[in-house]
Amino acid sequence: MVPLLNTRERYGLIAQLFHWIIVVLVILQFVLGFTAHGLPISLERLILLARHKSIGITIFVLVVLRLAWRLYSQPPPLPPSSHPLSNTAARLSHALMYALLLAMPPVGWLLSSASHLTVAWFGLFSLPNLVGPDKRLANAMLLTHESMAWLLLATVSVHVLAALWHHFLLKDAVLLRMLPFTRRATGKQ
Numbered sequence: 001m002v003p004l005l006n007t008r009e010r011y012g013l014i015a016q017l018f019h020w021i022i023v024v025l026v027i028l029q030f031v032l033g034f035t036a037h038g039l040p041i042s043l044e045r046l047i048l049l050a051r052h053k054s055i056g057i058t059i060f061v062l063v064v065l066r067l068a069w070r071l072y073s074q075p076p077p078l079p080p081s082s083h084p085l086s087n088t089a090a091r092l093s094h095a096l097m098y099a100l101l102l103a104m105p106p107v108g109w110l111l112s113s114a115s116h117l118t119v120a121w122f123g124l125f126s127l128p129n130l131v132g133p134d135k136r137l138a139n140a141m142l143l144t145h146e147s148m149a150w151l152l153l154a155t156v157s158v159h160v161l162a163a164l165w166h167h168f169l170l171k172d173a174v175l176l177r178m179l180p181f182t183r184r185a186t187g188k189q
């Protein structure tokens with residue numbers, strides 16, 4: 001049974017749940033965002049964007065909780081066999097992913113406010129508009145949101161390749177220790 005807290009060998013269940021729930025939501029977020037972007041102004045586009053905004057707010061809250069949990073329960077150190085340069089790259093890419101997941105929702109909120117569209121969370125409550133309608137600001141925020149999305153996609157791709165590299169080529173326990181169904185995070189340390 002995977003422990004709730006992180007240990008020196010592996011991520012605990014809570015950290016794993018945060019990781020994998022956020023992964024699923026971020027994938028959904030990309031599908032909704034890119035699909036809506038390709039549609040002409042229509043009810044379908046508005047519905048997709050409303051879901052996109054609700055999921056984006058959810059991701060923001062989950063990332064804040066995840067970082068608080070990370071402070072409380074320290075993540076396991078990387079295996080001593082991994083190269084110092086790859087440790088630095090891992091730390092930097094993790095920090096960049098956290099930064100983007102925290103920055104994209106406020107930029108999206110500003111983008112929606114400047115486009116005169118209210119942001120609501122699954123129809124249950126609405127966020128106040130941050131600014132009045134402003135076409136120039138909306139265009140700048142759209143460009144920022146889009147650029148961040150591509151940067152996130154690139155970082156996540158490198159991150160996933162690195163996890164697979166560790167598992168299949170280095171044959172260490174880095175991937176196993178983020179998986180809930182492995183009995184032990186075994187492998188060469």
Ligand code: HEM
Nearest residue numbers: 029030033034037053056057059101104105108109119149
């Ligand atoms: C981490 C969370 C988020 C991610 C990963 C994300 C990602 C994306 C992606 C990939 C697109 C399509 C980009 C494109 O236009 O080509 C997009 C579009 C958009 N996003 Fe987000 N987003 C996030 C959060 C939010 C939030 C919280 C809001 C609003 C409150 C928001 C508002 C929008 C809007 C309005 C568009 C449509 C832009 C357009 O095509 O007109 N996003 N987002």
Ligand code: HEM
Nearest residue numbers: 022023026027070075090094097098156160163174175178
């Ligand atoms: C949207 C996609 C993803 C995002 C945003 C993401 C983000 C992150 C972040 C921020 C961490 C650092 C955890 C910490 O605070 O210590 C992490 C760790 C990790 N992720 Fe992901 N991840 C994604 C997808 C994946 C996928 C698909 C895999 C597997 C193929 C994966 C495997 C791992 C592993 C093994 C770790 C632990 C690395 C270590 O021990 O240092 N991730 N991920």
